[in-house]
Amino acid sequence: MTNSPTDLKLTAQQVEDLIHLGFAAKKKILAVEEVGLGFVRTRLLYRESMLRPGKVLSGPAMFTAADLAMYALVLSHVGPELMAVTSNLNMNFLAKAKPGDIIGQGRMLKLGRRLAVMETSLYSSAEPETLVAHVTGSYALPMKA
Amino acid sequence: MTNSPTDLKLTAQQVEDLIHLGFAAKKKILAVEEVGLGFVRTRLLYRESMLRPGKVLSGPAMFTAADLAMYALVLSHVGPELMAVTSNLNMNFLAKAKPGDIIGQGRMLKLGRRLAVMETSLYSSAEPETLVAHVTGSYALPMKA
């Protein structure tokens, strides 16, 4: 396929470590469970601050889960030298999300030289059969020096 | 899954006929090749008016293909009584599309009482391995009387 990724630059563990380093995270916030060609599965670990009134996962928590999933997907395919920047994010909220980890299944739609376009499906670990949000995103890839 | 479709109301042929009737189309413009639970595959037949300068399929042609795919998906799952209306369409253009039929693979993300949310992947029959556009859309479903 044109514009498809052809190889992986980093393992799941390397991606996870890089993200924690980048955020100077003192404790684990995210697990990168699997990376494959054009694919990633991540898990944003549940914290109470992710709830909003009504005891459902909040919009900002969903945003964070989707953005990190797509960032992990870029990182694994492009490597650590380039800092991808979120350019566009389109989120459809589909169902109330019960408290739990937010699982993101990301898929690369296009990996160009300047833009990566991806989609992510979000699930709560408390009800893993229910698609709670669907997100597409574009990330600008800085030029190599 | 919550909000998932549980049965089909129409066959592929019925959906195709309804669309042609609705548009008072004198000749065939669209083939509905397959409908399944939460799934549809359509084919917008190539006409020269779908080309733009540079001999690639135009944006409006892509829009038409995506909108018809999602309309066919709603129609097959909701039946002919309700007139769904496009509410939001978000399109990511991924690659130049060579002249050919535009194949749409639609998937239902949510079928609620008032809103259907779908995604569609578009391909040109001239290069069926290349994802040329990815589209998500929301359709408002009118109330039953």
Place this chain on the structure above:
Amino acid sequence: MTNSPTDLKLTAQQVEDLIHLGFAAKKKILAVEEVGLGFVRTRLLYRESMLRPGKVLSGPAMFTAADLAMYALVLSHVGPELMAVTSNLNMNFLAKAKPGDIIGQGRMLKLGRRLAVMETSLYSSAEPETLVAHVTGSYALPMKA
């Protein structure tokens, strides 16, 4: 204009109080600075947790600011009885946002019976001339009993 709001149901102060009540917020997180017909201006107060590496305002903070601005806009025009639910959010990130309050200028595009569609422009108080993100959103409005 069809589908335009014709009157306000709540003052800026009432909207602000309702949001703080709804989130059981112990301290002020948001100021609703102005509400007008089809318009709102809000200010998400700066907290250090809104920063990401590189000392810029984070994506989730922007999401929160946009979502609260649009929620305030709905609330002021629809009143407190109805609980609007975010259905779609499309965000374009335009510039790095320096640390500061996030100012949201929301505008109603359509206030229908079942759906409110809005846009919000986001600015940082540290550089109030620079549009840092532009967001459009749809909110589902539950039926009145």
Place this chain on the structure above:
Amino acid sequence: MTNSPTDLKLTAQQVEDLIHLGFAAKKKILAVEEVGLGFVRTRLLYRESMLRPGKVLSGPAMFTAADLAMYALVLSHVGPELMAVTSNLNMNFLAKAKPGDIIGQGRMLKLGRRLAVMETSLYSSAEPETLVAHVTGSYALPMKA
């Protein structure tokens, strides 16, 4: 403002002529009525093929009007050397559009080196007070040689 356009490269008439040339249009399809710093107003001329059943302007016609408005906006600010390519288009359909010219009011949100982000409000000349669709779009700008 960072990333804001600072000057115009072409007049309204030049933009209109370039678009007609580019599409090898035998008759006038579009009027570029006004270009200003960060602003454009265009008019897609009514043709019967823009109608869909129910005698309202079709989705593809709206798409065309929005895409041309944003293309005109880029062209006027970037000049004729660069061929901008639509990357993302997000459309919210707000009201039924009565038969007429489709007026587009485009506004530049960001003009970067590699990406232009814009919004367009669409109106029908048959009912010029009613906002019928709101569109945001991103266009990739090719590198200069």
